[in-house]
Amino acid sequence: MRLATWNVNSLKARLGRVEEWLGYAVPDVLCMQETKLSDADFPSMAFSALGYESAHHGEGRWNGVAILSRVGLDDVVAGFSDQVEDESVEARLLSATCAGVRVSSVYVPNGRSVGSEFYEAKLAWLERILRHLKDTGDLVCGDFNIAPDDRDVWDPKAVHGATHVSPAERQALAALLDWGLVDTFRELYDEGRLFSWWDYRAGDFHQHRGMRIDLVLATRPLAERAVFALVDRFARKGKLPSDHAPVLVDFEI
């Protein structure tokens, strides 16, 4: 099973690029984040035309998560398992079962600046996703807005202590790994500078000033079946790219 995650930064602006990418990467499951669409505007027909079932959880202007699958898409749940979501809750979590694997697509809050109320909310959200995964989860992937370690940052000195790399954020991510999830990309590759996100500003992509913040975490038995992983930097090039590249992992299941 080929599973991918991609923060598309507006599916409305990116639909053509996503369709193109599905055509050549051919994932079995694609989790997307930041669709910035309401459920009513989600282009499910475009995906069904390509052979994908789809589910979407969106609020319209910001956030929004989706799962596409051509290997089954069952038991779709929007939001956390411990609370029914209403429209006041940011759309950052969607779960479904694909080919027997319980998958969650997540868009972890950005946190803005260390110590802000948004930062505290990010840490609380990460604690909550751990509880959610303990209830129901084989695999969680998406934009975590955390670079797991200094290999995953273009210049650790330049961002030291800032959001995405602060000790508390990394500790919150480590709690997921301590519970039993595995960073599948890191299981396969030790190299640094394999980034998945580059700021649009200041030519950061072309300078390769990025971070690896888009992660595919799987429980150990599943992670042991990961045989290949890739950040598709080609999808960050050319006309109208997202600021994130897709990350894909192949599982021998």
Next chain:
DNA sequence: ATGGTAGCGCTGCTA
């Protein structure tokens, strides 16, 4: 380089 660009949507917020 406390700047810079992109998306949404129409004013400034979010990232």
